[in-house]
Amino acid sequence: MKAIKTGLSLLMLAGLTIVASQTAFAAEAAMMKLEISDGPAIKSIKKSLTGKTGDPAKGENMMANRKKGNCFACHVISSLAKKAAKNPKKYSDMGDIGPPLDGVAGRYTEGELRALLVNAKLAFPDTIMPGFYRTKGFTRVKGKFKGKTVLKAQEVEDILSLLVTFK
Amino acid sequence: MIRKTPELAERSNMRQLFKMVLAGCLAGSLMTGAAMAAADGKSEAVTPTSKDHPLEEIWSGYHFAKKGTKETQDNEFDNPGNLWLEQGMELWSKVDGDEKKSCQSCHNDAAKSMKGVGTRYPIFFPPWKKLINLEQRINLCRTKQMKAKAYKWKSNELLGLTIFVSRQSLGMPAAVVLDDKTKPFWEKGKAHYYKRRGQLDMSCAHCHQANYGKKIRSNTLTQGQANGFPTYRLKWGKPGSIQRRFKGCNKQVRAKPYKMGSDEYVNLEHYVRWRGQGLPIETPSVRP
Known part of the structure; x- marks a missing residue:
């Protein structure tokens, strides 16, 4: 069973290369049986990218980490900002480019949030937000990042597991 | 969704301040420090003259800098970029190369001959059938006229001379030629500006057009204007060219940068300077 899961993860890493075009995205995703469906406003990826649930504590680190999710670069999260006094380096300096993530789980379903993390451009074509789990459709990616996703599949799930608590 | 950020609020405050100060001046009041800061054009937005300009208001990076950074720039003795300016001034009259010439041998008094130069580069250069920027023009003078070695892009010499030459246009409005x-x-250059690139998949416009004035972590995004370049960047601990800054931006979005002086970046420089039309030349500015 474990081997199957590992195999599946590998397949996903290799094959779940979410591309810019929605059609190609849908086609590829269907191939991977990710069950992507149109939500009322945005796309939704209902199943975990890894088959596992995420770890919110790890997710919090991913959100703060400047080399990983770096969600704080653009989003304020009031509940986490309160920790800034204790650990200013990690929690302070939340940016205001994107909307605050307070209450984000009330605005989007889990599947929609997952799709937004994977590739927000599917919902908002002009957004500045990077797609955190795609490897194709890029221009001039710097050597060490070539062919790689910004986040690993499980890291997306870790962040998601924290996001869904922001009600 | 447009939220009123502190920066936006500051902007309108600055506008108010400027208007009040202007009114005060007209009424014959004494010039205050604030009035001098506003009257030099750095603290006030410029309205684009070109039709179809993408910005409603053009702002120098000065506007987005912290108070202390602005003060450092404005104080002649505190501005570290002035060391390079002085070096450039010395190099202007220094004989170099097989022709035993200096810049001065041909161009005499820089205050006259170089006035306005910093406002219009990059220009179309017929022998190359493409654009040439100021650093390239200086180096071409060295290799062709002086028979001296070209300076490296990040050398103190090239930075110093570029600052010195641009400085002769201090306060003059940026005006690259679009013909x-x-x-x-x-x-x-425009296509480059709007092209998403790198693993983070952002274009110049995503930060510098759609989100200027907002915070990305602790940094305030500017319009990415070039009127202060070469700028003394606190992060670099020395001045740098706009070409170097382009590389840095590209790396930040995890894109493979082009070379300084590449056609891509010189075209981009022309376009970026066009976006900053009317902004006063400020070099050496001080930026975070």
Whole structure:
């Protein structure tokens, strides 16, 4: 069973290369049986990218980490900002480019949030937000990042597991 | 969704302040420090003159800098960029190369001959059938006229001379030429500006057009204007060219940068300077 899961993860890493075009995205995703469906406003990826649930504590680190999710670069999260006094380096300096993530789980379903993390451009074509789990459709990616996703599949799930608590 | 950020609030405050100060001046009041800061054009937005300009208001990076950074720039003795300015001034009259010439041998008094130069580069250069920027022009003078070695892009010499030459246009409005000759290169620069690139998949416009004035972590995004370049960047601990800054931006979005002085970046420089039309030349500015 474990081997199957590992195999599946590998397949996903290799094959779940979410591309810019929605059609190609849908086609590829269907191939991977990710069950992507149109939500009322945005796309939704209902199943975990890894088959596992995420770890919110790890997710919090991913959100703060400047080399990983770096969600704080653009989003304020009031509940986490309160920790800034204790650990200013990690929690302070939340940016205001994107909307605050307070209450984000009330605005989007889990599947929609997952799709937004994977590739927000599917919902908002002009957004500045990077797609955190795609490897194709890029221009001039710097050597060490070539062919790689910004986040690993499980890291997306870790962040998601924290996001869904922001009600 | 447009939220009123502190920066936006500050902007309108600054506008108010400027108007009040202007009114005060007209009424014959004494010039205050604030009035001097506003009257030099750095603290006030410029309205684009070109039709179809993408910005409603053009702001120098000065506007977005912290108070202390602005003060450092404005104080002649505190501005570390002035060390390079002085070096450039010395190099202007220094004989070098097989022709035993200096810049001065041909161009005499820089205050006269170089006035306005910093406002219009990059220009179309017929022998190359493409654009040439100021650093390239200086180096071409060295290799062709002086028979001296070209300076490296990040050398103190090239930075110093570029600052010195641009400085002769201090306060003059930026005005690169957009005509039949430069248009094709401007178009390429524009396409570059709006092209998403790198693993983070952002274009210049995502930060510097759609989100200027907002915070990305602790940094305030500017319009990415070039009127202060070469700028003394606190992060670099020395001045740097706009070409170097382009590389840095590209790396930040995890894109493979182009070389300084590449056609891509010189075209981009022309386009970016066009976006900053009317902004006063500020070099050496001080930026975070």
